Amino acid sequence: MSTPCPPPPPPQPSLQPNSPKGDLPPSVFTLPRTAQLEALFTIIRDKDTPRGDFIFYSDRIIRLLVEEGLNHLPVITKTVVTPTGSTYEGVGFEGKICGVSILRAGEAMEAGLREVCRSVRIGKILIQRDEETALPKLFYSKFPPDIARRYVLLLDPMLATGGSAMKAIQVLKENQVPEERIIFINLIASPEGLKTFCGTHPLVKVITGWIDQGLNEKAFIIPGLGDFGERRYCE
Numbered sequence: 001m002s003t004p005c006p007p008p009p010p011p012q013p014s015l016q017p018n019s020p021k022g023d024l025p026p027s028v029f030t031l032p033r034t035a036q037l038e039a040l041f042t043i044i045r046d047k048d049t050p051r052g053d054f055i056f057y058s059d060r061i062i063r064l065l066v067e068e069g070l071n072h073l074p075v076i077t078k079t080v081v082t083p084t085g086s087t088y089e090g091v092g093f094e095g096k097i098c099g100v101s102i103l104r105a106g107e108a109m110e111a112g113l114r115e116v117c118r119s120v121r122i123g124k125i126l127i128q129r130d131e132e133t134a135l136p137k138l139f140y141s142k143f144p145p146d147i148a149r150r151y152v153l154l155l156d157p158m159l160a161t162g163g164s165a166m167k168a169i170q171v172l173k174e175n176q177v178p179e180e181r182i183i184f185i186n187l188i189a190s191p192e193g194l195k196t197f198c199g200t201h202p203l204v205k206v207i208t209g210w211i212d213q214g215l216n217e218k219a220f221i222i223p224g225l226g227d228f229g230e231r232r233y234c235e
């Protein structure tokens with residue numbers, strides 16, 4: 001006599017609460033913690049993942065983040081006529097956007113933005129630690145001339161202490177971009193970096209893929225994925 005099959009396990013929910021801590025500032029949005037997202041992060045966190053796979057899978061997460069960032073742009077009603085001759089009451093984006101990448105790691109996120117926004121304008125900003133003051137210092141910036149009238153997607157994969165990102169916001173504000181028109185997109189954030197950043201710039205929306213445990217003594221995110229730029233650009 002055959003034994004009956006055990007009942008199948010109940011389906012695992014793919015969606016979990018948006019925030020692991022539940023005490024995030026209102027300006028912070030995380031991607032839904034699906035099993036797929038966790039699998040993608042597991043690959044890119046693995047120190048043995050080869051560079052080609054690191055690029056492929058980090059690009060997949062970047063694409064999800066950019067799509068989520070676009071969800072936060074305001075829209076206005078727009079009516080179109082379809083090929084059937086009917087009218088369709090839809091929406092269109094209210095304003096123009098541009099990307100601004102924080103060099104060098106942020107440059108890796110530009111392709112993800114270009115994939116979803118045709119002909120998007122992209123600015124760049126280079127911030128490094130000033131050896132004398134130990135503070136983040138602006139070394140270079142180049143923006144679209146009309147940046148003050150655009151929504152800005154600020155791109156940097158790792159939000160560690162928040163120093164570079166906050167300097168970038170300061171530079172954008174000096175170029176007349178108001179905080180409420182900036183969306184900061186990153187893959188992994190530290191809780192302390194998020195707290196400092198959001199405390200200083202509460203009107204900037206932050207879209208992050210994952211909030212990690214914290215920072216080590218070298219200001220690397222733990223568990224993190226190591227040096228994003230090294231893993232992306234160096235063999």
Ligand code: URA
Binds near residue numbers: 105219220222226
């Ligand atoms: N930048 C990185 O690339 N990794 C970190 O963990 C922190 C900053």
